[in-house]
Amino acid sequence: MTNPKVVPVRPDFSDTDIDTILASVRTSLETGQLAQGEQVAAFEAETARFTGARHAVAVASGTAALVCALRATAGEHGDGEVLVPANSFYSSAAAPLLAGLRVRLVDVEADTLAPSSRTLEQAVTDATAGVLLVHMGGIITPEVTAIADWCTRRGLWLLEDCAHAHGSRLGGRHAGTFGVAGAFSFFATKVITSAEGGMVTTDDDELAARVRLYRNLGKPEEWRSHHTVLGENARMSELHAAVGRAQLRRLDEFLKIRDRLAQRYTAGLYGLPHVRPVLPQHAPASWYKYVVALDPAVDRAALRARMREAGVQLGGEIYEMPLDAQPVFAGRIPVGRFPVAEDLCAHHIALPLHTRMGEDDADAVLAALRAALDTSVER
Ligand SMILES: Cc1ncc(COP(=O)(O)O)c(C=O)c1O
Numbered sequence: 001m002t003n004p005k006v007v008p009v010r011p012d013f014s015d016t017d018i019d020t021i022l023a024s025v026r027t028s029l030e031t032g033q034l035a036q037g038e039q040v041a042a043f044e045a046e047t048a049r050f051t052g053a054r055h056a057v058a059v060a061s062g063t064a065a066l067v068c069a070l071r072a073t074a075g076e077h078g079d080g081e082v083l084v085p086a087n088s089f090y091s092s093a094a095a096p097l098l099a100g101l102r103v104r105l106v107d108v109e110a111d112t113l114a115p116s117s118r119t120l121e122q123a124v125t126d127a128t129a130g131v132l133l134v135h136m137g138g139i140i141t142p143e144v145t146a147i148a149d150w151c152t153r154r155g156l157w158l159l160e161d162c163a164h165a166h167g168s169r170l171g172g173r174h175a176g177t178f179g180v181a182g183a184f185s186f187f188a189t190k191v192i193t194s195a196e197g198g199m200v201t202t203d204d205d206e207l208a209a210r211v212r213l214y215r216n217l218g219k220p221e222e223w224r225s226h227h228t229v230l231g232e233n234a235r236m237s238e239l240h241a242a243v244g245r246a247q248l249r250r251l252d253e254f255l256k257i258r259d260r261l262a263q264r265y266t267a268g269l270y271g272l273p274h275v276r277p278v279l280p281q282h283a284p285a286s287w288y289k290y291v292v293a294l295d296p297a298v299d300r301a302a303l304r305a306r307m308r309e310a311g312v313q314l315g316g317e318i319y320e321m322p323l324d325a326q327p328v329f330a331g332r333i334p335v336g337r338f339p340v341a342e343d344l345c346a347h348h349i350a351l352p353l354h355t356r357m358g359e360d361d362a363d364a365v366l367a368a369l370r371a372a373l374d375t376s377v378e379r
Contacts, residue, residue, distance in 0.1 A: 004308065006361045008315030008352040009189045012254065017246040024242035036222060039241035044199070046248055051174040053182070053201035055208035058241060059215045062163045062185020064234035065198035066095030066132075069181045072200075072210035073130065073157050074101055076229050080129025085115055086322040087341035088134045092161050093323045095183075097332060101129065105324055107338040110293065113278060113318075114141035117150055130157035135165035135175050137278070137318055137350075138191070138286030144170060144178045151179070159183065162201075164288035164318075166191040167255045168280070175286075176201040181211070186244050191258070191286045192251050194244030197236050257355045258287040261362050265290050265351055268366035274298050274373055278348070289318055289350040292369075296347055299376045303349065306372035312365050315350035 013021070028034055040058050047056035059065050074080065082096040086105040093103045106115045106123045113136035115123075120131060131151055133144065141147070151158040158179030162168075165175035166184060176182020181204070186197035200211045210229075213220060218231030236244075262285075269277050269292065278291040294300060304314050322342055324335040351365055 002311075004313035005311035006352045006357065006365055007313050008350070008354070010354045010356045011188055011193050012250070012355040013246070017250070021242050021246050024245075025239050028238040028242070034238050035235055036216075037238045039238040039245065040236055043194075043236075043241040043245045043248070046245060047199050047201065050248060050251065051176050051182075051201050053174070053177050054203040055201065055205070057200045057208055057211045057215065058236040058244075059198040059200065059234045060236055061196055061234075062183060062187060062198040063091040063095055064215065064232070065183035065185065065200045066091055066159075066161060067098050067232075068211045068214040068234055069159055069183050069200045069202075070095055070099035070101060071214045072207050073159060073180055074099060076100075081125070081127045083115070083120060083123055083128060083131045084323070085113075085132075085134050085136070085341065086324065086336070086338035087113065087319055087345055088136065088161070088323060089163065089319060090323070090326065090328075091163075092132055092134055093329060093333060096132065102127070103333045104128075105322070105333060105336055105338060107340050108136075108344070109141075110340050110344065111278065112141040112143070113137060113139055113291070113344070114143070117143050117146050120147065120150065124154065124156070128156060130159060132159050132161055133179065134161040134163075135168055137289040137291050138164045138168045139278070139280040140165065140168050140170040140175055140282055142170070142281055148178045163187075163190065164286060166286050166288075167251050167284055168282070168286045169284055170282040177203070180204060181207060186240075186247075191254060191288050192244070192247035194236070194240040194247065197240045197244055254355050255284045255286065258353060259284060261353055261357055261359070262287045262290055264359055264362045265366065268363070272370065272373070274377055275369075287353055289315060290353045291318065292349050292351060293344065294347045294349060295377070296343075297378050298347070298373065299378060300347065300349065303372045303376040306376060307368045310368035310371060312352065312368040315352060317345070317348060317350060319345060321345050
């Protein structure tokens with residue numbers, strides 16, 4: 001099959017970005033300052049400034065951000081249960097388990113992709129220690145502050161998984177500033193990337209200090225071999241931080257382009273049968289994914305194949321199966337019935353969305369979708 005004309009994701013580095021990154025990398029290589037140096041410190045300070053969080057702590061991945069934040073929040077011998085949305089990515093459930101906590105899955109709402117406060121209220125037990133809220137596709141649930149307040153009243157912590165939500169804001173507040181901490185990923189497919197990397201944001205001085213401890217082998221002093229907690233090496237390198245900084249500088253520009261493409265999709269999908277876009281009710285949104293829920297009558301595999309024949313490669317779903325169906329979690333996470341999450345997993349697609357697309361590409365996606373829908377609905 002020929003290469004697709006429209007691909008689902010593509011990192012965006014301008015010539016200027018590449019020159020800036022290469023100059024920083026050259027300095028790191030020449031000086032030998034490869035870890036925990038000025039690039040990492042600057043990336044942290046710039047992320048804190050961008051999000052409005054008091055602290056930002058750079059780590060090696062989004063998974064490491066979750067694990068370090070959970071250890072720092074729940075303690076080294078994490079105890080208790082975390083409520084996690086059933087339709088999230090592996091790491092949202094794996095990180096609590098890796099941090100010694102237990103996971104209980106909860107269902108989500110079809111229009112926010114997040115659990116409602118009512119669902120959380122029904123799921124909470126005496127064993128519940130906290131809630132992991134995932135801003136799926138970059139959508140912040142309008143209930144986020146109600147959920148944060150409810151957690152505080154209940155003596156629970158709220159951790160935000162912001163892997164999809166760089167730049168998403170609700171009421172002027174950034175993702176990663178509603179709960180006790182936020183965990184970002186800078187993997188290559190994300191809205192901005194450091195190739196691999198992650199960041200923990202928090203307003204809590206002590207929590208930030210503990211995240212630093214857990215990311216750096218449990219050493220209170222950076223370069224002294226004196227270890228006080230069972231930490232891991234989750235540090236971000238100077239080279240990765242240089243890449244991340246160049247991307248962060250362009251995040252506002254990326255958000256505008258993503259929004260323009262998303263609005264074009266929304267206008268183009270208006271009135272189209274069998275599809276229902278899942279739209280954020282706030283701006284800006286990261287539009288990490290443009291999620292389109294499908295009628296169950298639509299054969300998704302056939303739709304994907306037909307669009308691919310038309311030169312459009314759809315993005316990966318968020319996600320294809322509920323977490324309790326993943327083989328690794330058998331016996332580790334209680335199975336359950338999550339009707340909305342199950343339905344979403346089985347019946348949605350993610351349209352291509354990245355900053356190297358033009359509006360003509362968005363139109364090509366819409367045309368391919370319309371044509372593919374005509375032949376992918378079981379009658
Ligand atoms: C919702 C979510 N949480 C956590 C992660 C983990 O991030 P990383 O791949 O950087 O470890 C990802 C993505 O990759 C994600 O999509």
